[in-house]
Amino acid sequence: MVKSRMRRLLTAINRRMMKLLIALALIAYVASVWGNFVNMSRSIQENGEQKMEKKIEEVIAPLREKIRDLEKSFTQKYPPVKFLSEKDRKRILITGGAGFVGSHLTDKLMMDGHEVTVVDNFFTGRKRNVEHWIGHENFELINHDVVEPLYIEVDQIYHLASPASPPNYMYNPIKTLKTNTIGTLNMLGLAKRVGARLLLASTSEVYGDPEVHPQNEDYWGHVNPIGPRACYDEGKRVAETMCYAYMKQEGVEVRVARIFNTFGPRMHMNDGRVVSNFVLQALQGEPLTVYGSGSQTRAFQYVSDLVNGLVALMNSNVSSPVNLGNPEEHTILEFARLIKHLVGSGGEIQFLSEAQDDPQRRKPDIRKAKLLLGWEPVVPLEEGLNKTIHYFSKELEYQANNQYIPKPKPARIKKGRTRHN
Numbered sequence: 001m002v003k004s005r006m007r008r009l010l011t012a013i014n015r016r017m018m019k020l021l022i023a024l025a026l027i028a029y030v031a032s033v034w035g036n037f038v039n040m041s042r043s044i045q046e047n048g049e050q051k052m053e054k055k056i057e058e059v060i061a062p063l064r065e066k067i068r069d070l071e072k073s074f075t076q077k078y079p080p081v082k083f084l085s086e087k088d089r090k091r092i093l094i095t096g097g098a099g100f101v102g103s104h105l106t107d108k109l110m111m112d113g114h115e116v117t118v119v120d121n122f123f124t125g126r127k128r129n130v131e132h133w134i135g136h137e138n139f140e141l142i143n144h145d146v147v148e149p150l151y152i153e154v155d156q157i158y159h160l161a162s163p164a165s166p167p168n169y170m171y172n173p174i175k176t177l178k179t180n181t182i183g184t185l186n187m188l189g190l191a192k193r194v195g196a197r198l199l200l201a202s203t204s205e206v207y208g209d210p211e212v213h214p215q216n217e218d219y220w221g222h223v224n225p226i227g228p229r230a231c232y233d234e235g236k237r238v239a240e241t242m243c244y245a246y247m248k249q250e251g252v253e254v255r256v257a258r259i260f261n262t263f264g265p266r267m268h269m270n271d272g273r274v275v276s277n278f279v280l281q282a283l284q285g286e287p288l289t290v291y292g293s294g295s296q297t298r299a300f301q302y303v304s305d306l307v308n309g310l311v312a313l314m315n316s317n318v319s320s321p322v323n324l325g326n327p328e329e330h331t332i333l334e335f336a337r338l339i340k341h342l343v344g345s346g347g348e349i350q351f352l353s354e355a356q357d358d359p360q361r362r363k364p365d366i367r368k369a370k371l372l373l374g375w376e377p378v379v380p381l382e383e384g385l386n387k388t389i390h391y392f393s394k395e396l397e398y399q400a401n402n403q404y405i406p407k408p409k410p411a412r413i414k415k416g417r418t419r420h421n
C-alpha cells in the first residue's frame with residue numbers, strides 16, 4: 001500500500017518534472033528562435049540601411065558638387081575691370097559676342113569698364129568663350145537670334161553675328177543670308193529707335209577674288225553672285241548697303257570694318273579655316289591639307305590687333321568703310337610649313353583639290369586705318385601663332401578628357417537639305 005503510494009507520488013513528481021523540463025525546453029527553443037529572428041531582422045535592417053545610405057550618397061554626391069560650383073561662382077574672381085563714371089560708361093551690345101572675335105571684344109569692353117550685353121544664337125559661338133563674365137554686374141548674356149527683332153536700350157552696337165568660316169557659312173547658305181540681311185536690318189532698326197551707333201563687321205570677302213592688289217577701300221570687288229561663297233560675300237555687301245541707306249535716310253551713325261583673315265585663341269577647332277585646320281592637323285601628327293597648289297595668298301592678323309582696331313573705329317568719326325588686317329602676305333604653302341615648324345610636327349603636306357571661287361591673292365591696304373585711326377597691327381605672326389598653338393593643345397587635352405577628339409572640317413558643301421529658320 002505504502003509502496004504503491006510512493007510509486008504514484010514518484011510518478012506524479014516525474015510527470016511534473018517532465019512537464020517542467022518540456023516547458024523549459026520549449027521556452028529555450030522559442031527564445032532561441034526569437035533571438036535568431038531578432039538577429040536576422042537586425043541584419044536585414046542594417047543591410048537595408050546601408051543600401052539606402054549608398055543610394056542617398058549617389059543622389060547627394062552630384063548635388064554636393066553643384067553646391068561647391070555655386071559657392072565658387074559666388075566668390076568668382078572676374079578679370080580686373082576699370083571704373084568708369086556714369087558719363088563715360090556706355091551700354092554696348094555685341095551681336096555674336098560669344099564667338100571667336102566677339103568674345104575677345106567682350107573682354108576688352110568689359111575690362112574698359114562698360115556695360116556689355118552679348119547676344120548670340122550659339123550656332124558658332126560658345127558659352128565657354130564668355131563664361132568668365134557670367135554673374136558680373138556689368139555683363140549680360142542673351143540667347144537670341146538677330147533674325148528676330150530685339151528691343152533693348154543701348155548706346156553702341158557691334159554687329160558681328162554671322163558664321164565667318166567658309167565651311168560654316170556654306171553649311172546653311174539661306175541662314176547665312178538671313179543673318180546678314182534680316183539680322184542687319186533688325187540691328188539697324190534698333191540703332192535708329194534708340195539712337196545708337198552701329199559698327200558692322202564686314203569682310204575682305206566683299207572684294208571677292210580681287211583683281212586689284214593689295215585691296216584698298218575704294219575697290220568695288222570681284223564677286224561671283226551665284227557661287228558657293230555668295231551667301232556670305234553678297235550677304236555682307238548688302239549689309240554694307242543697308243548701313244549706308246540707314247545713314248543717309250534715317251541719320252543712323254554707322255561704322256564699317258572690312259575685316260581680313262584673323263586668328264587666335266577661341267577659334268573653334270572644328271571651324272574649317274586654314275589656321276585652325278593646320279594647327280590641329282600638326283598637333284595631331286596628321287598631314288596638313290593644302291587646297292589647290294598652295295600658291296594662293298593670305299595675310300593674317302592676330303585677334304587682339306583686330307579688337308583694338310574695331311574699338312578705335314567705333315569711337316572715331318570715320319563713317320566710310322575701313323580695312324582692318326595685317327598686310328604681311330604669305331602663300332598658303334609657306335603658311336603650312338611655318339605651322340609645321342612651330343608645332344615641331346613631322347606630318348606631311350597633302351595637296352587636295354582647289355576650293356571653288358577661292359580668292360587667289362589677298363592683302364589689305366591699311367593706309368586709311370593708319371591715317372584716320374592711328375591704328376596698325378603690332379603682334380608678329382609667329383608670336384600670335386605660338387599663342388594659338390598653346391590654346392589648341394590645351395583644348396585638345398580638354399576634349400580628350402571629355403572623350404571627344406575633333407577632326408578638322410573639310411571645305412565641302414553639305415549635300416541634301418539643311419535646316420534653315
Ligand SMILES: O=c1ccn([C@@H]2O[C@H](COP(=O)(O)OP(=O)(O)O[C@H]3OC[C@@H](O)[C@H](O)[C@H]3O)[C@@H](O)[C@H]2O)c(=O)[nH]1
Pocket residue numbers: 164165166203204205259260261262272273274275277278289290291292296298332355358359411
Ligand atoms: O585646310 C585648309 C583650309 C583652307 N585652306 C586654304 O587657305 C586659304 C584661307 O582659307 P580660310 O578658310 O581660312 O579663309 P578664307 O580666306 O577663304 O575666308 C575668310 O576670309 C576672311 C574672313 O571674312 C573669313 O574669316 C573667311 O571667310 C584658302 O585659300 C583656302 O583654300 C587650305 O589650303 N587648307
